[in-house]
Amino acid sequence: MGVSIRGGTPLRDEEFRAVIKEIDSPRARYSMAAGIAYSRFLEGLKRGEILGTYCPSCRLVHIPPKIYCPYCFKHLTRWVRASDEGRVVTAVVSYLSATLETLEKPEIVGIIRLDVPGHRFSSYRFPGILHRICGASEDDVKTQRIFDARVKARWLPEDKRTGSMNDIECFEVIWG
Amino acid sequence: MSKIALVGMGYTGFTRSSEHLSFREMVYQAAVKAYNDAGGIDPRRDVDAFISCQEDFWEGVSIADEFAPDQLGGVLKPVYTVTGDGLHCVANAYMMIRSGVADIVVVESHGKPSEIISMSDIVWFSTDPIYVRPLKIPNPHALQALEARVYMRSRGLRREDLGLYVVQSLGNALLSDRAPYAAKLDLDGYLEAEYVVDPLTAYDIAGYSDAAIVAVVASEEIARKLTDQPLWIDGVGWATEISTISMRSMEEDIATKLAARMAYDQANIKDPGREFDFAEVDERYSYKAIQAIEALGLARMDTIASDLRGGSFSRSGSLPVNPSGGALGEGVPLEAHGLARLLSAYEQLRGRAGRAQLSGAEKAVVHGWRGLGTSSSIVLVLSR
Amino acid sequence: MKTNVYVKKRVAVVGAGLTLFRRRMLETPQELAWIAAKRALDQAGLELKDIDCIVSGSAPDAFDGVHLKGEYYSEGAGAIGKPHLRVYVGGGTGVFVPIAAWWHVASGLCRRVLVVAEEKMSSAADPHPQAVFRHIWDPITEKPLNPNLIWIFALEMHRYMHKCRVSKEDIALVSVKNKRNALDNPYAQAAANITVEDVLKSELLVYPVNRLDISPVSDGAAALVMVSEEWARRLTDTPIWVDGIGYTLDTSYWTNRELSFPVYLKNAAEMAYKMAGIERPMKEIDVAEPYDPFDYKELHHLEGLGLAPRCGAAEMTREGVTQRDGDLPVCPSGGLLGVGNPIAAAGLMKTAEIFWQLRGEAGKRQVRKDAVTGLAQAWGDLMQVGTVVIMRR
Numbered sequence: 001m002g003v004s005i006r007g008g009t010p011l012r013d014e015e016f017r018a019v020i021k022e023i024d025s026p027r028a029r030y031s032m033a034a035g036i037a038y039s040r041f042l043e044g045l046k047r048g049e050i051l052g053t054y055c056p057s058c059r060l061v062h063i064p065p066k067i068y069c070p071y072c073f074k075h076l077t078r079w080v081r082a083s084d085e086g087r088v089v090t091a092v093v094s095y096l097s098a099t100l101e102t103l104e105k106p107e108i109v110g111i112i113r114l115d116v117p118g119h120r121f122s123s124y125r126f127p128g129i130l131h132r133i134c135g136a137s138e139d140d141v142k143t144q145r146i147f148d149a150r151v152k153a154r155w156l157p158e159d160k161r162t163g164s165m166n167d168i169e170c171f172e173v174i175w176g
Numbered sequence: 177m178s179k180i181a182l183v184g185m186g187y188t189g190f191t192r193s194s195e196h197l198s199f200r201e202m203v204y205q206a207a208v209k210a211y212n213d214a215g216g217i218d219p220r221r222d223v224d225a226f227i228s229c230q231e232d233f234w235e236g237v238s239i240a241d242e243f244a245p246d247q248l249g250g251v252l253k254p255v256y257t258v259t260g261d262g263l264h265c266v267a268n269a270y271m272m273i274r275s276g277v278a279d280i281v282v283v284e285s286h287g288k289p290s291e292i293i294s295m296s297d298i299v300w301f302s303t304d305p306i307y308v309r310p311l312k313i314p315n316p317h318a319l320q321a322l323e324a325r326v327y328m329r330s331r332g333l334r335r336e337d338l339g340l341y342v343v344q345s346l347g348n349a350l351l352s353d354r355a356p357y358a359a360k361l362d363l364d365g366y367l368e369a370e371y372v373v374d375p376l377t378a379y380d381i382a383g384y385s386d387a388a389i390v391a392v393v394a395s396e397e398i399a400r401k402l403t404d405q406p407l408w409i410d411g412v413g414w415a416t417e418i419s420t421i422s423m424r425s426m427e428e429d430i431a432t433k434l435a436a437r438m439a440y441d442q443a444n445i446k447d448p449g450r451e452f453d454f455a456e457v458d459e460r461y462s463y464k465a466i467q468a469i470e471a472l473g474l475a476r477m478d479t480i481a482s483d484l485r486g487g488s489f490s491r492s493g494s495l496p497v498n499p500s501g502g503a504l505g506e507g508v509p510l511e512a513h514g515l516a517r518l519l520s521a522y523e524q525l526r527g528r529a530g531r532a533q534l535s536g537a538e539k540a541v542v543h544g545w546r547g548l549g550t551s552s553s554i555v556l557v558l559s560r
Numbered sequence: 561m562k563t564n565v566y567v568k569k570r571v572a573v574v575g576a577g578l579t580l581f582r583r584r585m586l587e588t589p590q591e592l593a594w595i596a597a598k599r600a601l602d603q604a605g606l607e608l609k610d611i612d613c614i615v616s617g618s619a620p621d622a623f624d625g626v627h628l629k630g631e632y633y634s635e636g637a638g639a640i641g642k643p644h645l646r647v648y649v650g651g652g653t654g655v656f657v658p659i660a661a662w663w664h665v666a667s668g669l670c671r672r673v674l675v676v677a678e679e680k681m682s683s684a685a686d687p688h689p690q691a692v693f694r695h696i697w698d699p700i701t702e703k704p705l706n707p708n709l710i711w712i713f714a715l716e717m718h719r720y721m722h723k724c725r726v727s728k729e730d731i732a733l734v735s736v737k738n739k740r741n742a743l744d745n746p747y748a749q750a751a752a753n754i755t756v757e758d759v760l761k762s763e764l765l766v767y768p769v770n771r772l773d774i775s776p777v778s779d780g781a782a783a784l785v786m787v788s789e790e791w792a793r794r795l796t797d798t799p800i801w802v803d804g805i806g807y808t809l810d811t812s813y814w815t816n817r818e819l820s821f822p823v824y825l826k827n828a829a830e831m832a833y834k835m836a837g838i839e840r841p842m843k844e845i846d847v848a849e850p851y852d853p854f855d856y857k858e859l860h861h862l863e864g865l866g867l868a869p870r871c872g873a874a875e876m877t878r879e880g881v882t883q884r885d886g887d888l889p890v891c892p893s894g895g896l897l898g899v900g901n902p903i904a905a906a907g908l909m910k911t912a913e914i915f916w917q918l919r920g921e922a923g924k925r926q927v928r929k930d931a932v933t934g935l936a937q938a939w940g941d942l943m944q945v946g947t948v949v950i951m952r953r
Contacts (some may be wrong), residue, residue, distance in 0.1 A: 007747065008595055008780075010582035016682065019586065022310055024625065025686075026301045029293040030236035030699075035198025038700050062816075064701045068204045070246035070811050073219050075208075090719035090819065093767040098694050098706040099687055109711055111815050124823075128815040130702055130711075142767060147722050165704045233627040238620040238695040239650040242941035245809045252824055254831070255809035256656060257648040259630050264645055268660065275569070275666035277805070277835075301627040306588075416644040419631040434641060442669075550631040552644070 037065045040079065042163040048155050050114060052127050054078040061116045063127035071125075082127060084153035086114040086171070089128060091146045093138050108133045108141060112151055112171050134170035150174040180270050181399035181406035182391060182558065184214025185515075185522050189387035190354035190506055193290035199235070202388035203286050204247040210282070210390035211249075215402030217280065217392065219249025224278035226250035227265040228257045229285040233298050234510045236291070248284055248390070261285070262389065262515030263544045263554035267412045269393040280394045287510030289384035302549030304420045316548055317381055317461075319421050321373040324463040326426040328375065331470075332481050335375055338462045339366035342379045344490050345459060345498050349505020351532035357383050358505045380462040385507025389515040391522075407525050410539075410557040411445070413438025417551035424551060429464075431553040432471035432543060439541075440473070443557035448473035453537040454524060455495060456517035458545040458553075459502040468543050469497060472555065491534070499524065500532035514544030514554060525560045571665040572792035572799035573658070573784050573951065575604025576912035581749045581780035581900030584682040589624050590636025592781035593678040596905070597638055600783035605795055606672065611785075613670035614644040617657035617677045619903035619940070622692040625683040637676040637783075649809065651853065651940025653677065654782070654907015655947040659805040661786045671788045678781040679902035689777045696942065698812070710774075714766040716819040716943055717856045721768065723820035724871035726859065728768055732759035733877050734855035735772055735897050741884065742894025744924035747909070749900035750776050759855075773855045778900035782908035784915070800918050804836030804950030814942040825864030825939065825946030832948040833866075838933070841866045845950075846931040847917050848888065849910035851939040852895040858882075861937060862890065864946065889927040892917060907938030911949055918953045 011019065034042060037053065041064060044051035052063035057072040067076055091110030097103055113121070113128045121127065133151065140146045151171035161167035186209025188194075188202045197205075211217045219226075228244040237243065241257030244250065258264045262285030269281035292298055299316045303309050308319075328334070343366055349358035361379065369377040399406035415434035418424045436448070445451050455474060459465035466484060469475055474495055475483045483489065489497040500520050503513060521540045523529045539559040546552045577599025579585070579592050587595065593616070601607060616637045618629060626632040630646030637644070647653065647660045657675050664670040681689040693709035720726065733756060742751035754772065762772035792799035808831070810817065810824040817823075829841070838844045850861035859873035867888060868876050876882055882890035893899055893913035896906050914934035916922045937948045 006595075007578065007580040007599075008582065008592065009586035010580060011584040011586050013584070016584045016685075022306050024301075024305055024309060026625075026627075027294040027297040028233060028236070028301070029297075030291050031293055032236060032291050032699050033195045033198050033288070034700055035201045036196070037201070038198060042700070062813075064698070064813065066246065067201055068247060070249070070251040070813075071220070073249035090715045090722065092711060092714035092718055092769075094708065094711060094714075094765075095767075096708055096710065096765055098708045099691050100708060109705070109707070109715075111715060111819075124818045125816060130705060130707065130715075130815050132705065138767070141718075144718075144722050165701055231628060232621045236695075237697075237699065238622050238692055239941055241648050241650060241809075242696065242812050242944055243698075244812075246811050246813070250809065251811045252808055252827055254807050256660075256807065259628070259646045259648050268645065268663075271663045271667035271669055274668060275663040277663060277666070298627055302631070304632065305625055414643045414645070415641065416631070416634050416639045418635050418640055419628075430641065435643075438643060546628070546631070549628055552631060 037067050041065050045167045046161045046163040048158065050082040050084055052080055052082055054080045060125055061119055061127045063114060063129060080116055083115040083117060086112045086151055088133065088146050088149045088151055089113045091133055091141050093141050106138060108136055131168060132170040133173065135173040179396040180273050180409045181394050181396060182409055182522060183394045183399050183402050183406050184210045184392040185519050186210030186213055187387060187389040187519060189509065190356065190385050192356055192385055194288060194386040199286055199288050200247040203284055206388040206390040207248050207284065210392055214392040219282065223280050223282050225254040225272060226282045227268055229260055229262045229265040229511050230257060231259050231511060233301060234287060248282060261511050261513060261544045261546050261554060263518065263556060264414060266391065266393060266556060267414055267554060270409055270412050273393065273395050279398045280392065282390060282392055284390045285512035285515050286388035287512045288386045289510055290386050299548055308420060315373055317376060318373045320461050320548060321376050323421055323426040324375055327463055327467050330427045331477060335367065336363065337481060337484055338380055339363050340484060341466060342366055342462050342504060345502055345504050348491060348499055349501025352500045352505060355501045355505035356385055357507055358501060376461065382460040382503035383507045385509050387509035387512050387516065389512050389519060391515060391518060405526055407522060408559050410559055411439040411443030412556045414554040419549060419551050429467045429471035431551050432468050432555065435553040435555040436472045439555040439557050445557060448541065449475065452495060452539050452541050454499055454534060455497045455541045456521045457497055457543045458513065459498060459504050460508050460547060464545065472541055472543060496534060499534055500529055517542050517544055521558050525558060569666045569668065570789040571662050571786055571802045572789065573786050573802060573915045574792055574795050574799055575600045575785040576915045577603060577783045578747045578909055578912060579781045580747050581778045581902055583749065583776060583778060585779040589633040589678055589680045592680060592779065593633050593636035593676050596781035596783035597674055597676050600785050604785035606785060608638045611638060611672050611674045613664050613673045614639045614642055615657055615661040615664060615673060615675050616644065616646045617648065617653040617904040618646065618679055619650060619653055620692055623679060623681045623684045623689060633678055638674055649940060649945045649947060651851065651903055652938045652945040652947040653904040655911055655936050655938035655949050656807060657908055658784060658786060658802060658911050658949050659807060659947060662802050662805050665786060665788050672791055673786045675784040675786055676781065677904035677908035679905050680779045681777045681902060682779050710766040710769055712943065713854050714769045717854065718768050719819045720856060720860055726874045728760060729756050730874035730878060731856045731859065732756040734852065734858045735759050737883065738852060738891050738895040738897040741892055741925065742898025745894045745899055748894050748898050749778055751894060751898050775853045775896035775901040778902040780900060780902035780905045782905045782912055784908065784912060798919050798953065800915050801952045802949060803952045804832035806831030806948040808946055810944045812942055812944065819943060821870065822860060822864035822946060824944060825861060828946035828948045829865045832950050836950040845933055845935050846929055847892060847914065847927050847934045848890050849893060849913050849936045850890065851907065851937055852891055852897050853901055855897060858890060861939065865937060885928040892922065892925050892927050911936040914951050918951060
C-alpha cells in the first residue's frame with residue numbers, strides 16, 4: 001500500500017551552491033546578566049582570585065560558583081577562595097579553531113581540578129574549570145604524562161585584567 | 177479515573193529588566209517558592225520529573241535545554257525541555273501523571289527579553305525564510321495587523337472595541353502586584369494614540385517583561401497529602417495550525433478552537449459560556465484576546481461584538497476575562513506567558529488574588545498562544 | 561521517575577520511515593519530515609487523518625535557520641489542525657521523541673501518534689554547520705575561551721582512555737565496524753570499508769580525535785507510528801511493544817564531573833530496565849543501538865547501559881561480540897558513524913532500526929540471533945543526557 005516515494009534528493013556541494021535559495025544572516029545579539037554568583041566570580045578574577053561557593057550539606061565547593069547547590073538544593077552564602085593551583089583531570093591538543101580552521105600553533109586545553117585549602121573532593125564531584133594549558137608539549141598529552149600533572153594559573157598583569165576567564169592566560173604545568 | 181492537580185506555584189520578576197540576577201538564579205528563586213507552596217516538597221527526593229519550556233533563540237544559547245536541571249533541583253533526574261509555551265509543559269506533566277509514570281512533575285518556564293538586544297531580528301527569524309522573511313517588512317507586528325483587519329471586519333468590530341478591551345484590561349492590571357504596564361486609560365486616550373501598524377497602536381501590543389515561573393503538578397493521591405486546597409486540572413488541549421499567517425484562516429482562531437474542544441471534552445464542559453466563572457486569555461495583541469474569547473466558545477461569532485460592548489467580559493460582567501490584567505499590563509515573559517495566565521487563575525481560585533479577587537470563583541479556562549510566527553494554542557480547564 | 565510502574569496501557573510501534581541521510585539535501589525541513597512521516601504511515605497502514613496526535617523533535621534551531629522551528633516544520637510532520645508538541649534534549653532528542661509519544665498514548669489522551677524527527681544541518685551553511693556549536697557553551701565561564709565542539713568530546717574520550725586503559729586502536733574498531741555495517745543500509749551517508757589504520761591516519765582534529773572517529777554532518781528525517789494496544793492488534797500481527805523508557809539529565813557543569821563513566825546513562829537505563837522487567841541486561845537485550853556520534857561513545861555508552869562491564873566494552877568489541885553475528889550485536893544499522901548524524905533524526909533512526917530488527921525486516925542488516933528484545937539509546941547536551949527505549953516483540 002502507498003506510493004513509492006524517493007527518499008530525498010541529495011545534492012553535491014556544487015549543486016548546493018547552484019540551487020535557488022534564500023540567504024539570511026540574522027542578527028542575534030544578547031546581553032546576558034552574570035547574576036549574583038558569576039558577578040562575584042568575575043570580580044574575583046579581576047583581583048587575581050578564584051572564588052567558589054561552599055555547600056555545608058554535601059561539602060562540595062562549587063567552581064564556577066552558584067547561589068544554590070544543585071545536589072542539596074540549598075541556598076549557598078559561604079564563599080571560599082580556591083588556590084590557583086590544581087591538577088589536570090584530562091587534556092587534549094586542538095589543531096582547529098572555534099570555526100574549524102587550522103590553527104597556526106596547536107592549543108592544549110584541559111579540565112583543571114582546583115585545590116581549595118582545607119577541603120578534599122572525590123574524583124566524581126569537584127571544583128573544576130575548562131582552560132588552556134601551557135608549559136606542556138603535544139607529546140606530554142599523547143603519552144598521557146599530563147594527566148594528574150600539577151598546574152598553576154598564569155595571570156595577566158593586574159592592569160590588563162577585565163573580570164573574565166581570560167584574566168588567566170593559561171594554567172602552567174609544574175613538572176617535577 | 178483519578179484527577180490531576182496543581183498544588184503549588186512560585187514566580188520571580190514581571191519587571192522590565194532584571195540585570196542583578198542570572199536566569200538560573202531567577203528560576204531558582206521561583207522554584208524555592210513553588211516547592212514551599214506545594215507543601216514543602218524537596219525536589220531531590222519528592223519530584224519525579226522536571227520539564228522546562230524554552231527556546232534557543234530566546235535564550236541566546238544553542239541546546240538551551242542543557243541549562244535546565246541545576247536550579248530546579250533536577251540534577252541526575254528525569255529532566256527535559258519542550259520547545260513551547262509553559263502550558264505545553266503542563267500538558268506533558270498531565271500526560272505523564274495520567275500514564276502512571278510519575279506522581280509529581282515540576283514545570284518551569286522563564287523569559288528574559290530584556291537581554292535580547294536584537295529582539296526584532298529574532299522575532300523575524302521565526303518567520304518563513306522563503307515566503308515571508310525576504311519581503312523585508314520593517315515591522316513584524318504588520319503580520320498581526322493584517323489578521324486584525326480581517327478579523328475586525330468579519331465580526332463588525334471597530335477601533336473603539338479594541339480600545340474598550342485595552343482600557344478594561346489595563347484597568348484590571350492596576351489591581352495587580354506584577355503589572356509594570358498597568359495604566360488608568362480612557363477610550364479617548366486610546367483613540368488618540370498613534371498607530372504602530374494600522375489598526376494597532378502601542379496600547380494594542382503588549383510589551384515584554386522578565387519573569388520565571390514554576391508550577392508543581394501532582395496526582396490526586398499525592399495532592400491530597402500536600403495541600404488542603406488542590407486545584408484540579410480537569411482537561412488540557414492543544415493544537416497547531418500552519419504557522420505562516422497568509423496560509424491559514426485569519427477570521428477564526430482555529431488552533432484555539434481545536435485546543436478548547438480537546439480540553440472541554442476531557443473536562444466535560446458542554447456550555448463554556450456559562451460553566452466558567454472567569455477566563456485567562458492571551459492578550460499580547462488586543463484583537464487576539466477577543467478572537468480567543470470567541471474561539472474558546474465564550475461568545476459566538478455573531479455576538480462577540482455586542483457581548484464585548486455590553487461589558488460581559490469586564491470584572492463585573494458575566495464572564496470576567498483577565499480580571500487581574502493580562503499580557504498588556506504584565507508584559508510578555510516570552511514562553512512563560514502561559515504560566516503567567518495559569519498563575520493568575522491559580523491565585524483567583526485559591527483566594528490569593530488580593531485586590532483583584534473575584535468572589536465565588538470555582539472554575540476557569542486558561543488559554544495561551546505562542547505569539548507571532550506561530551499558530552499553536554493551549555487551553556486548560558482549572559477548578560476548585 | 562516512578563520506576564515500579566504497573567503499566568496498564570501498552571504502547572506499540574507499528575511503522576517506521578526514513579529519508580536518505582546525506583550531507584546536503586534539496587528538500588526543505590517540511591519536505592524531509594513529510595517523506596519520513598509518509599513512509600512510516602504507509603508501513604503502518606494508516607493515513608494522516610487517522611493520526612490524532614503528533615510529537616516531534618529537532619535539535620538546535622540554528623541548523624534549519626528558523627527560530628521556533630517546531631512551528632515551521634510542523635506542517636510537514638502532519639500537524640495542521642492537530643495537537644503537536646516538540647521536545648528537545650539536544651542529541652538525546654531522537655530517542656526522547658518516542659518516550660514522549662509513549663505517554664501521549666499511555667495517558668489515554670491519544671491513540672495513534674505520529675512521531676517525527678527532522679534535522680537540516682546544511683542550512684547553516686556559512687561558514688559550516690559545526691559553527692552552530694559555538695553557542696552551546698556557558699556564555700560567561702566557557703565561551704570566552706573560544707572552544708570548538710570537538711574539545712569536549714576529546715576531553716571525555718581522553719579521560720575514558722586514561723581511566724580504562726583503552727587505546728585509540730581499540731576505539732577505532734567501532735568506526736570500522738559501524739561504517740562496514742552501513743554498507744548494507746540503503747539510507748547511509750558514510751558507509752565505507754575502512755581499516756583501523758585508516759582511522760588513525762585520518763586528519764588529526766583535536767588529539768585524540770581523528771576525522772574518521774567522528775560521524776558526519778547530515779540532513780535527514782525519521783518517523784514512527786506509535787499506537788495503543790487495541791490499535792496495534794488491529795493493524796498488524798507483529799506490533800513491537802515499547803516496554804521500557806528512561807531518561808536522565810546530569811548537571812550542566814560538565815567540568816565538575818568524572819567523565820569516564822556516564823552516570824546519567826546508568827540512571828536512565830535502570831529506569832527503563834525496571835519498567836521493562838529486565839534484571840540482567842547483558843543477557844536479556846538481544847540487539848542494541850547506542851548513540852555513536854564518535855566511536856569511543858559506543859564503548860562509553862555500552863558500559864553506561866550495563867551491556868558491558870566497566871572499562872570492558874573495548875575487549876567485547878575486539879572479540880567480535882558486537883558484530884552482527886555476535887552475542888550482542890551493536891549498531892547493526894551502521895550507527896551515526898555509518899549512516900549519518902542529522903542529530904534528532906539519527907536517534908529516531910536507531911529506534912526505527914530496532915523496530916525493523918525485532919520484526920525481522922532489516923534485510924541484509926538482520927542480526928544472526930533471534931532478536932526479541934532490543935534497546936535504542938541517544939545522548940546529548942554537554943555530556944549530560946541519556947535517553948533509553950526498550951522494545952520487545
